[in-house]
Amino acid sequence: MPDSSKFGRMSLLARPSIAPLVAKAMQRATRLAGRRLALSSYARFPEHPRKVRELTIPTSVAPARATVYLPAASEDTAPAVHVNFHGGGYVMTLTELDDPLCRFLAAEAGVVVINVDYAVAPQHPFPAPPRQAYEVVRWVAEHGAEQGWDGGRLTVGGQSAGGGLAAAVARQALEEAGPEIALQVLHYPPLDLATGIRGKRAAIARPMLRPWMGDVFDTSYIPDVRLRRDRLASPAHPSDTADLKGIAPALIVTAEYDILKAEAQSYADRLRTAGALAGHHDVAGADHGYDGKDDVKARETYALIARHLRDAVG
Numbered sequence: 001m002p003d004s005s006k007f008g009r010m011s012l013l014a015r016p017s018i019a020p021l022v023a024k025a026m027q028r029a030t031r032l033a034g035r036r037l038a039l040s041s042y043a044r045f046p047e048h049p050r051k052v053r054e055l056t057i058p059t060s061v062a063p064a065r066a067t068v069y070l071p072a073a074s075e076d077t078a079p080a081v082h083v084n085f086h087g088g089g090y091v092m093t094l095t096e097l098d099d100p101l102c103r104f105l106a107a108e109a110g111v112v113v114i115n116v117d118y119a120v121a122p123q124h125p126f127p128a129p130p131r132q133a134y135e136v137v138r139w140v141a142e143h144g145a146e147q148g149w150d151g152g153r154l155t156v157g158g159q160s161a162g163g164g165l166a167a168a169v170a171r172q173a174l175e176e177a178g179p180e181i182a183l184q185v186l187h188y189p190p191l192d193l194a195t196g197i198r199g200k201r202a203a204i205a206r207p208m209l210r211p212w213m214g215d216v217f218d219t220s221y222i223p224d225v226r227l228r229r230d231r232l233a234s235p236a237h238p239s240d241t242a243d244l245k246g247i248a249p250a251l252i253v254t255a256e257y258d259i260l261k262a263e264a265q266s267y268a269d270r271l272r273t274a275g276a277l278a279g280h281h282d283v284a285g286a287d288h289g290y291d292g293k294d295d296v297k298a299r300e301t302y303a304l305i306a307r308h309l310r311d312a313v314g
Helices: 019-032 034-043 095-109 128-142 161-175 211-221 225-229 261-273 295-313
Strands: 052-057 064-069 080-085 112-117 150-159 183-187 250-255 277-283
Touching: 019 034, 019 211, 034 095, 052 128, 064 095, 064 128, 080 095, 080 128, 080 161, 080 295, 095 112, 095 295, 112 128, 128 150, 128 161, 150 161, 150 295, 161 183, 183 295, 250 261, 250 295, 261 277, 277 295
Parallel strands: 080 112, 080 150, 150 183, 183 250, 250 277
Antiparallel strands: 052 064, 064 112
């Protein structure tokens, strides 16, 4: 599998002087569309009302704003807690797009869900986001008693780039002896940034993730291609050969047509060898980000995730 530094001629958007400019333009466009995106997300899955509070979590990178989704009241005064990281290529802040997922998991799994607005590139390039994500999860584990959840029953997860961060959190927890994570949920995650998007193949001619997107995202996040082999960015790349025995068990969800499917499959195989694969589910007839528009497939996948969360923390 070719490395991004060796695969063909560098595109204009993969240049470190250009990619951050495009990334910032994408961020501005996302902010302008923010209210519309939020209202659209809030309207989905109306059977699960939005019961939230805001929280700011201190980290060495920057304070991380988070939205806390509360489950329905039950006899369990201290429910388990799930930390969610949104997608967006490590560049865009798309926390509200995960609102339907967070409401669904809070209701169906009976857990507190913390949706994290983490630091993004190019303002905060690698390794700041995975470090901040780990510190957020460690804080969540340590402050459950005062916040109303059980930090000892902890899971993490994310979609797209958020799945990559969740994997990085689990890796740091393994290396730093905690906190204990009962499950990591990796939903169509990027797990091999060392291989550029132009060196990857999808099952369809025009997958959702286009080459220009990969150029902008990867270069903005990790401008130095040599750093893209880091275990916190590319745990599915062959260069990472560390023993993962003891890492948090993972549920990996891929999409049949996603250009990122092969690397997630490779990581699933690696975790299976380490005895840490809780499950691998491939969503048929779906591409990257399918759950943002397809309510039927989204409900099926979210229900699967909720079952795994219940089993992991029950």
